[in-house]
Amino acid sequence: MNDEAAADDVVIRVRNxxxxxxxxxxxxDLVKEVVTGRARHSESWALRDVSFEVRRGEVVGVIGPNGxxxxxxxxxxAGTLDKTSGDVEVKGRISAILELGTGFHEEYTGRENVIMxxxxxxxxxxxxxxxFDEIVRFAELEHVIDLPFKTYSSGMKARLTFAxxxxxxxxIFIVDEALAAGDAYFVHKCLKRIREICDSGATVxxxxxxxxxxxxxxxxxxxxxxARLYAQGxxxxxxxxxxxxxxxxxxxxxxxENDQLRQKLEATMQTGQYELGGxxxxxxxxxxxxxxxxxxxxxTCGEKAHIEMDWEGHTDHPKIxxxxxxxxxxxxxxxxxxxxxxxxxxxEGRPISGRGTVRFTVPHLELGEGTYYISVGMCFHTVPxxxxxxxxxxDRILRFTVRRTILNHVPYLYEPTIEFREMPVASIHGx
Amino acid sequence: xxxxxxxxKSHVGACREILLLLTRYRELTLxxxxxxxxxxxxxxxxxxxxxxAHPVFMIGIYIFLFVIVFKIKIAGVPGMPMDYTTYLLxxxxxxxxxxxxxxxxxxxxxxxxNLVKQVVFxxxxxxxxxxxxxxxxMAVSLAVLVIYTFATHGSIPWTYALLPVLILIQVIWMTxxxxxxxxxxxxxxxxxxxxxxxxxxxxYLLPIFFLPNQVPELFRPVLYINPFSYLIWCYxxxxxxxxxxxxxxxxxxxxxxxAFFGLGYRVFRRAKSVFGNVL
Numbered sequence: 144m145n146d147e148a149a150a151d152d153v154v155i156r157v158r159n160x161x162x163x164x165x166x167x168x169x170x171x172d173l174v175k176e177v178v179t180g181r182a183r184h185s186e187s188w189a190l191r192d193v194s195f196e197v198r199r200g201e202v203v204g205v206i207g208p209n210g211x212x213x214x215x216x217x218x219x220x221a222g223t224l225d226k227t228s229g230d231v232e233v234k235g236r237i238s239a240i241l242e243l244g245t246g247f248h249e250e251y252t253g254r255e256n257v258i259m260x261x262x263x264x265x266x267x268x269x270x271x272x273x274x275f276d277e278i279v280r281f282a283e284l285e286h287v288i289d290l291p292f293k294t295y296s297s298g299m300k301a302r303l304t305f306a307x308x309x310x311x312x313x314x315i316f317i318v319d320e321a322l323a324a325g326d327a328y329f330v331h332k333c334l335k336r337i338r339e340i341c342d343s344g345a346t347v348x349x350x351x352x353x354x355x356x357x358x359x360x361x362x363x364x365x366x367x368x369x370a371r372l373y374a375q376g377x378x379x380x381x382x383x384x385x386x387x388x389x390x391x392x393x394x395x396x397x398x399x400e401n402d403q404l405r406q407k408l409e410a411t412m413q414t415g416q417y418e419l420g421g422x423x424x425x426x427x428x429x430x431x432x433x434x435x436x437x438x439x440x441x442x443t444c445g446e447k448a449h450i451e452m453d454w455e456g457h458t459d460h461p462k463i464x465x466x467x468x469x470x471x472x473x474x475x476x477x478x479x480x481x482x483x484x485x486x487x488x489x490x491e492g493r494p495i496s497g498r499g500t501v502r503f504t505v506p507h508l509e510l511g512e513g514t515y516y517i518s519v520g521m522c523f524h525t526v527p528x529x530x531x532x533x534x535x536x537x538d539r540i541l542r543f544t545v546r547r548t549i550l551n552h553v554p555y556l557y558e559p560t561i562e563f564r565e566m567p568v569a570s571i572h573g574x
Numbered sequence: 575x576x577x578x579x580x581x582x583k584s585h586v587g588a589c590r591e592i593l594l595l596l597t598r599y600r601e602l603t604l605x606x607x608x609x610x611x612x613x614x615x616x617x618x619x620x621x622x623x624x625x626x627a628h629p630v631f632m633i634g635i636y637i638f639l640f641v642i643v644f645k646i647k648i649a650g651v652p653g654m655p656m657d658y659t660t661y662l663l664x665x666x667x668x669x670x671x672x673x674x675x676x677x678x679x680x681x682x683x684x685x686x687x688n689l690v691k692q693v694v695f696x697x698x699x700x701x702x703x704x705x706x707x708x709x710x711x712m713a714v715s716l717a718v719l720v721i722y723t724f725a726t727h728g729s730i731p732w733t734y735a736l737l738p739v740l741i742l743i744q745v746i747w748m749t750x751x752x753x754x755x756x757x758x759x760x761x762x763x764x765x766x767x768x769x770x771x772x773x774x775x776x777x778y779l780l781p782i783f784f785l786p787n788q789v790p791e792l793f794r795p796v797l798y799i800n801p802f803s804y805l806i807w808c809y810x811x812x813x814x815x816x817x818x819x820x821x822x823x824x825x826x827x828x829x830x831x832x833a834f835f836g837l838g839y840r841v842f843r844r845a846k847s848v849f850g851n852v853l
Contacts, residue, residue: 155659164851165851170762170763170764173761173762173852218691218850222693222694223690223691223692223693223694223695223850224851225847225848225851226689226825237694238693238694239693239694240693241691241692241693242688242691242693243690245689245693245695246689248609248613248616250613250616250617251612251616258605259605259609262601262602262605263689263693263695264693264694264695265693265694265695267601267602269826270604301596327745345850451581534637
């Protein structure tokens with residue numbers, strides 16, 4: 144009995160859905176194929192064997208990398224694209240906003256565009272007219288609504304098109320978060336509106352790249368990857384797993400970039416660039432190690448990290464020191480270390496030759512989430528410090544990523560462990 | 575036998591389905607048609623007046639050519655109640671509307687790719703939009719013809735009263751055609767140009783310029799093969815002869831209209847699910 148009631152509640156049922164795109168190089172190929180009967184296209188699976196159900200009132204997040212098949216899935220559910228095989232059942236009026244500004248035309252006024260745009264996404268004229276004031280108020284364009292659309296700035300256009308799109312009240316709402324555009328203030332407002340819709344009891348399919356938004360807004364999440372439904376379930380768990388995979392991909396990207404950087408290192412050794420103090424000493428390799436002393440390019444915030452540097456060569460200079468610097472992609476010299484400041488030298492007065500390894504250890508790498516670059520150098524100590532003192536310096540030789548343990552993304556540069564506690568009432572009064 | 579019955583049933587079913595759809599979306603259809611007209615002339619000083627100016631000038635040129643320049647006289651030819659210009663125009667006017675439809679409906683879907691792909695939109699409306707806009711051309715031309723006929727003959731034939739019936743037949747016909755051509759246009763973008771060229775040639779293969787007794791014997795079958803000939807004969811009955819000169823043409827037109835209507839919509843309905851792949 145209960146099962147039956149639950150089955151009635153399913154508003155979207157997708158079973159073994161697959162979608163094959165036939166890609167033709169040119170319009171003539173299609174004609175040739177029809178005429179000769181010989182295939183002249185390449186095939187590309189956008190979805191394979193995807194099955195899931197969505198119940199009434201559920202807010203379901205769809206996450207996955209670009210090109211994974213998210214849009215294809217939503218278009219098939221919305222009915223704007225056909226399926227190759229499988230079943231799709233949808234109960235109720237769907238509104239899909241996969242693109243903004245459908246039905247909008249540059250030459251018409253904002254008013255005319257809102258009416259026509261609203262009708263194009265499924266509202267009747269009366270409905271749009273009834274909501275007109277609300278739409279314009281949301282877009283905050285009351286003062287220009289009767290001017291031609293082409294005179295609007297692109298931000299104003301984005302606001303009006305989004306406000307129109309979001310005003311429909313369908314049973315099932317398919318929305319792409321990427322459409323919330325404009326300045327930071329308006330994006331915030333759009334997300335707030337999407338939240339309201341999610342909270343209002345509507346069934347929502349929500350495409351986003353922000354895992355935190357999925358975890359926060361959605362009941363469940365679908366993770367689409369390489370045309371398959373990779374995982375589905377509780378929004379928080381799926382979002383978490385997705386974050387892990389993004390991290391793995393980040394590591395891959397870092398590795399790829401570091402391979403190129405290593406070539407650069409070899410190149411600087413050949414050309415002698417940055418060897419202002421004359422050759423002789425060379426940095427031959429740089430590594431980043433994580434808390435487990437394993438080479439890694441992804442470090443979790445707060446974890447212990449080691450930077451290792453191999454050197455070889457010979458120099459007569461009496462005081463050789465090593466240094467490193469960390470840059471973020473937003474800021475040069477986030478932090479760093481120069482041995483001479485702390486009296487740390489490789490040699491004490493004697494010439495040095497051969498090879499060796501030095502290690503800088505950061506007990507708690509409390510950098511904010513993001514991408515960072517390591518530069519390293521070897522210099523001899525002079526007072527005052529001079530550029531000629533640099534034996535070998537390699538700029539931005541290693542890329543690494545710092546990730547948070549929390550799903551949310553924030554632009555912090557520095558994120559130490561912060562303790563929080565409530566103070567006893569007495570101490571507030573300073574007694 | 576059963577197959578035929580089934581076939582006929584689905585044909586009628588298709589017709590009913592599309593009528594229901596269009597009734598439901600009539601507001602949207604009208605708004606889209608008005609929009610298309612405005613789109614065409616948007617940003618221009620005279621704007622939508624051009625939609626009226628075009629047919630007025632076109633018909634004006636024909637009148638000027640055949641009344642003032644060539645002075646073609648057909649007085650005395652038995653059975654020809656009015657002058658050659660009226661004869662020409664009564665066939666030319668429905669054909670101009672048809673011509674416009676053939677060309678414009680070919681891109682009715684392909685030019686609105688985002689309505690097809692990005693939003694849940696009843697795309698059945700799009701081909702009908704072109705039917706409505708080409709009707710405007712016809713209405714304006716007809717108005718010019720009425721004025722001309724009044725001016726030269728002092729009255730118009732009583733058969734003008736039947737015009738709404740014939741226009742209805744033509745609209746049904748055009749709707750079916752628009753569905754077929756817009757579907758073709760999605761898969762073969764060249765349809766628009768094929769229609770442009772084809773319609774231009776067709777103009778001379780239709781009983782528009784020829785007087786009935788002028789058609790060479792050899793050429794006659796060509797006229798009878800072309801379905802559009804029947805429609806033009808009907809219009810000539812109403813606008814020129816003032817009597818049913820071609821009664822069988824009425825039957826043929828009604829049949830063609832019904833056939834195109836059902837067939838067109840069924841072709842469209844079958845193909846529409848794959849539009850998203852091709853656009």
